[in-house]
Structure formats: structure tokens, C-alpha cells
Amino acid sequence: MFKKVLxxxxxxxxxxxxxxxxxxxxxxxxxxxxxxxxxxxALDFKPDLVITDAEMKGLDGFTxxxxxxxxxxxxxxxxxxxxxxxxxxxxxxxxxNTGADDYILKPVSFPVLLAKIKAVMRRYEGVAEKTEKxxxxxxxxxxxxxxxxxxxxxxxxxxxxxxxLMALITEEGRLLSISYLLETVWGYDPASYNDPxxxxxxxxxxxxxxxxxxxxRITSVxxxxxxxx
Numbered sequence: 082m083f084k085k086v087l088x089x090x091x092x093x094x095x096x097x098x099x100x101x102x103x104x105x106x107x108x109x110x111x112x113x114x115x116x117x118x119x120x121x122x123a124l125d126f127k128p129d130l131v132i133t134d135a136e137m138k139g140l141d142g143f144t145x146x147x148x149x150x151x152x153x154x155x156x157x158x159x160x161x162x163x164x165x166x167x168x169x170x171x172x173x174x175x176x177x178n179t180g181a182d183d184y185i186l187k188p189v190s191f192p193v194l195l196a197k198i199k200a201v202m203r204r205y206e207g208v209a210e211k212t213e214k215x216x217x218x219x220x221x222x223x224x225x226x227x228x229x230x231x232x233x234x235x236x237x238x239x240x241x242x243x244x245x246l247m248a249l250i251t252e253e254g255r256l257l258s259i260s261y262l263l264e265t266v267w268g269y270d271p272a273s274y275n276d277p278x279x280x281x282x283x284x285x286x287x288x289x290x291x292x293x294x295x296x297x298r299i300t301s302v303x304x305x306x307x308x309x310x
Contacts, residue, residue, distance in 0.1 A: 086198075087128035088112045089119040089145065090163075091137045099132075102191045116140025120148060123155060130198065131155075135164035135176065143179050150180035150240075157227060159201045163187060163194075174282060177241045183268050200268035204244065217250060218295050231292065241266060242287045245280075249299060249309040258306040280307070 086108045090096040093114065100110045111126045113119035117140050119133065131149060135142035142162045149155040162176045165187035176184040182201050185194070215222040221230040227243055229236045238246065244266045248257060259277045263269040267279065284307055288296030298310045 085109045085111075085126065085129045087119060087123055087126055087131045089114075089116065089131065089133035089137070089142070091115050091134065095134075099191070099194070103195075106195060116142070116145040116148075119145055123149065123158075127154070128158060130201065131158060131160045132194075132198075133160065133162055135162050135167050135172075143176060146176070146179040146181050159205055161185060161197060161201060163189060170276075170278065174279070177283075178239055180240050182240055197268055204265075204268070215250060217253075218298060220291070220295065222246070222250065229291075231295070236290050238287070238290060241283055242290070245283050245287055246291075249307065253309050256302055256306050256308045262306065277304075 084107070086103055088096060088100055088103065088110055089112075090099070091114050096112050096114065100112050103110050111122050111128065113122045115137055116133075119131070120140070123131065131145075133142040133145055137145075140148070142164070146160045146162060149158060149160060159182040160180065161183045162179075162181045163185045164172065164176070167176075168186050173184045173186075182204070183197050185197055189197075213224075215224070219231055220236075222228075223230075224247065227240075229238055229243065229246065245262065248262060248265055257265075259280055262280050263276075284299060284301070288299055291299075299307060300310050301307050
């Protein structure tokens with residue numbers, strides 16, 4: 082169970098109010114007012130989850146996410162980015178491509194934030210339960226290590242690309258709807274967000290990284306979804 086949360090925001094009012102709410106929900110929270118302070122806090126606190134604002138002076142949320150994901154101790158630590166200004170689709174995709182596990186647009190209510198945290202926790206705990214390596218279509222997938230190897234070479238997948246591949250692999254042959262993928266992989270509520278472009282961009286990138294032979298096995302049904310043949 083994820084209990085230790087590192088909260089990062091340079092707005093003191095937001096930082097303190099969010100901290101009080103999460104502590105009221107049973108989380109052990111350490112707060113940092115900037116990216117540089119967050120890196121030092123992470124080394125000492127060893128958080129189970131990091132929640133960071135995107136727009137901060139100095140080390141912003143995107144750069145902080147990259148720094149954490151490229152550090153061995155935190156490569157598997159989930160990061161949620163929250164933003165009130167970087168709200169375009171390009172910004173959201175940039176956030177995911179830095180390794181973020183979720184990207185939330187402001188204003189966000191505390192109950193919605195809690196639901197997002199729980200969704201990320203479920204995804205990580207679900208993967209943690211899968212300890213055996215999966216061999217499929219020339220790939221060797223290590224769920225625990227979150228790595229994919231093809232012909233002895235590690236394929237550099239973003240966190241969302243890996244989660245997308247796992248969804249397709251575990252439901253091989255089944256047509257997975259856009260709504261299902263957005264909810265399962267991204268943690269979105271399909272009732273409020275159902276943009277197929279988000280999934281399509283990630284599927285396209287995943288196909289390219291896996292190579293033509295494997296990528297061709299990820300088929301699409303226009304307007305409906307994707308499946309692994």
C-alpha cells in the first residue's frame with residue numbers, strides 16, 4: 082500500500098492545504114516548495130508516490146520527473162504532475178513522455194486527486210503481482226522490472242507505453258475500447274475524457290519502438306479500439 086507521498090508545489094497555500102487533506106486520508110506526507118528541494122527530500126524520505134506541480138521556478142515538474150525516473154532508486158516511483166497553465170494536448174503528452182504516471186489539469190478537487198492517486202496505486206500494485214516474465218512475439222517482458230527486451234536489446238518505453246503494452250498483452254486477442262484503455266492505462270474517467278488521439282499517439286509510438294514485425298500485430302478497429310493479434 083502506498084503511504085509515503087512527496088508533495089511538490091511552490092504555492093505555499095496549495096502545498097499546505099493539499100498536505101493537510103492527504104494527511105487526513107492517512108498518508109504520510111513530506112512537502113517541498115521546489116524541484117531542487119524535492120530531489121533532496123526524495124533521497125531522505127524515499128516516497129512511494131510523488132505529486133508535483135508542473136510550473137515551478139528552477140527545476141519544474143517535467144524536469145523533476147525526468148530526474149527522478151533517471152535515478153535508480155526512483156525509477157519505479159510513480160509521479161503525478163498537476164498543471165494549471167500547461168494544459169494543451171501537447172503539454173499533456175510531454176508530461177507522459179517524461180515518465181509521468183498521470184497528468185491532471187487544474188482546478189482539481191481533493192476527492193478527484195484522491196481518486197487519481199488510488200488509480201495509480203492500483204496499476205502499480207497490479208503489475209507488482211505479476212512477477213513472472215512474459216515471452217511473446219519475440220519480446221521478453223519483465224513486469225516487475227518494467228522492461229521489454231527484443232532480440233537481446235532493451236526497448237526504451239515510456240511508462241504509459243509499457244502500461245499500454247501490458248494491457249494489450251494480458252488481453253491478447255480482445256478488442257480493447259478507447260474508453261477501456263483511457264481508464265485502465267491513464268486512469269481517466271471516460272465520462273469526462275474520451276479523446277482517441279491520446280491512445281492513438283501512444284500506439285503509434287509503441288509500434289515504432291517494437292519494430293515493424295511486432296508493431297503490425299497491434300491492430301486497430303477505427304472508432305472502436307485496439308487489440309494484439
